[in-house]
Amino acid sequence: MKAPRIKIVRMEAAVADGFVASQLRKTLPGARFEVVDRIVDGSPFDPHLLEVTAYRGRFLRHCPGTRHYLCCGYRILHIGVQCSLECTYCILQAYFNQPNLRLFGNTGEMLQLLEAELASHPHDLHRFGTGEFTDSLLLDPRTRLSSRLVPFFAGRPNAVLELKTKTDFIEPLLDLHHGGNTIVAWSLNAPAIRRSEESRAASIGERLQAARRCAEAGYRLAFHFDPLIEHPDWKGGYGEVLERLFHAVDPANIVWISLGAFRFMPALKSIIQDRHPGSGIVHGEFIRGLDGKVRYFRDIRVELFRFMYEGIRAVDPGLCVYLCMEGEDIWRDVFGTSPEERGGLPAMLDGAVRERMGIVAGKP
Ligand code: SF4
Numbered sequence: 001m002k003a004p005r006i007k008i009v010r011m012e013a014a015v016a017d018g019f020v021a022s023q024l025r026k027t028l029p030g031a032r033f034e035v036v037d038r039i040v041d042g043s044p045f046d047p048h049l050l051e052v053t054a055y056r057g058r059f060l061r062h063c064p065g066t067r068h069y070l071c072c073g074y075r076i077l078h079i080g081v082q083c084s085l086e087c088t089y090c091i092l093q094a095y096f097n098q099p100n101l102r103l104f105g106n107t108g109e110m111l112q113l114l115e116a117e118l119a120s121h122p123h124d125l126h127r128f129g130t131g132e133f134t135d136s137l138l139l140d141p142r143t144r145l146s147s148r149l150v151p152f153f154a155g156r157p158n159a160v161l162e163l164k165t166k167t168d169f170i171e172p173l174l175d176l177h178h179g180g181n182t183i184v185a186w187s188l189n190a191p192a193i194r195r196s197e198e199s200r201a202a203s204i205g206e207r208l209q210a211a212r213r214c215a216e217a218g219y220r221l222a223f224h225f226d227p228l229i230e231h232p233d234w235k236g237g238y239g240e241v242l243e244r245l246f247h248a249v250d251p252a253n254i255v256w257i258s259l260g261a262f263r264f265m266p267a268l269k270s271i272i273q274d275r276h277p278g279s280g281i282v283h284g285e286f287i288r289g290l291d292g293k294v295r296y297f298r299d300i301r302v303e304l305f306r307f308m309y310e311g312i313r314a315v316d317p318g319l320c321v322y323l324c325m326e327g328e329d330i331w332r333d334v335f336g337t338s339p340e341e342r343g344g345l346p347a348m349l350d351g352a353v354r355e356r357m358g359i360v361a362g363k364p
Contacts, residue, residue: 001168001202003141004084004101007048010034014054015105020143021052027142045099047084050139055104059113063132068290069325070339072258073346076132077114077161079145080104083135085166088197088276089227092133094268103139111152118159125350125361128153131164131185141169147176154179158361160353162222166201168210174217180357183255184214185222188245190237193229197279204241208248215253220357226260226324228304230284230296235307242311251316255356256349259305260324263295291325298330305334320352 009024009031016035025033039053061076080103082092104110118126130136130149140146146163153161154177163173164185173184186207189197194204202210211221223245228238262281264272269282286294295301305323312321322345323331328338339345353359 001200001206003169004138005048006031006050006101006142008032008034008046009050009052010036010039011052011105012039012054013037015052018105019107019148020103020105020145023144024050024052024142027144039102041097043100049100051100051102052105053102054106055110059104059110060117060128061132069327070323070331070345072322072324072349073127073344074162074349075126075128077110077128077130077149078104078133079110079130079136080139081133083138085135085138085198085200087166087201088272088279089229089262089264089268089281091264091268093271093275094265101134101139103143103145107145107148111148114152118156122158123361124158125353125359126159127162127349127353128159129162129164129185131162135165135167136163137165137167137169137173140172144172146172150176150178150182153181156181157359160357160359164222164224166198166207168202168206170210170214173214173219178217178219180218180220181359183220183222183357184211185224186211187224187226188241189225189227189229190231190234190241192231192233192237197229197276197281204244208244212248215249219253220255221249221253222255222257224258224260224324225308226258227262228259228308229262229281230300230304234304238304238308239311242308242315246315251319252356254316254319256320256322256352257312258322258324259308261296261301261304261326263289263293263325265293269294290327301326302330302333305330309334318355320348320356322348 006028011021013035039051059078063074082101160181162183162185166187272282285297289295309321331338339348342348
């Protein structure tokens with residue numbers, strides 16, 4: 001797939017000489033660089049603009065789970081916001097006040113905070129990821145941010161980094177010293193959904209080929225089937241992707257696979273209809289969940305999850321499979337047990353890290 005076409009880089013003076021800014025100057029020689037005192041929210045959307053700011057908020061955050069559903073305890077390393085892949089279902093479309101691609105250029109400050117956090121809880125296992133408010137690798141060929149993050153985590157006894165993407169921009173990762181602490185993760189979907197709802201992202205074949213190359217470079221992998229979308233012959237589509245996945249990579253290299261059914265805040269419905277009139281994803285059978293989000297009826301969710309779980313279990317019964325934002329009752333219907341019986345969902349994922357990555361911190 002092609003990298004986003006950035007024609008203007010607007011950066012705040014405070015970060016104009018930082019790592020990200022200097023990489024951008026090298027990798028985008030044809031772009032116009034503008035230095036301003038302060039970038040404020042509310043600039044009109046420009047698909048060719050990249051903003052680089054000195055971030056003044058919380059670099060380290062907890063995943064925005066809710067008390068109504070079981071949360072995985074993942075922590076966000078906040079590197080930037082927005083994404084130009086324009087998946088029809090993307091929650092970031094609701095961020096009206098900040099529509100442009102934006103990266104935080106004070107990387108050194110972020111790493112200092114991270115260092116302090118890891119040092120202050122040396123016996124806990126920390127799972128961090130960058131793919132919550134943007135795609136982890138979308139701009140990596142331009143910024144080479146991975147060359148700072150991946151070696152930072154390398155060899156840490158108590159931390160892992162998950163880079164989550166729908167791209168195949170893995171070249172910058174291949175020669176890095178990762179020390180076995182970085183998981184490269186792909187969101188996957190059925191081919192028909194990829195074509196209709198994720199048309200700017202890498203094809204499923206490109207994602208799996210990239211995953212295979214990362215595994216060859218010694219990285220551990222993860223996959224996220226989220227959002228699972230009910231559509232004609234969904235079993236055929238998702239079954240095909242599972243088959244291709246396990247053909248492309250050895251399941252022993254996979255740390256976890258998550259499953260999440262399509263859900264959205266009600267306000268996103270009209271945005272999807274306006275921006276993506278050809279998409280039919282909001283026309284399914286939905287109910288309002290306890291967190292206020294609209295989601296498929298329970299029977300549909302259970303059927304989607306069971307189908308996927310059975311396909312995964314048939315290949316690797318020991319592989320950690322978890323549900324994103326579901327309650328204990330759905331867990332029991334799908335797996336026959338609840339994570340609470342295994343010490344909770346965060347403990348389950350910590351266990352997968354210890355088992356498949358050989359990291360020992362946080363042992364109960
Ligand atoms: S890849 Fe992720 S962040 Fe980017 S548009 Fe798609 S859903 Fe949103």
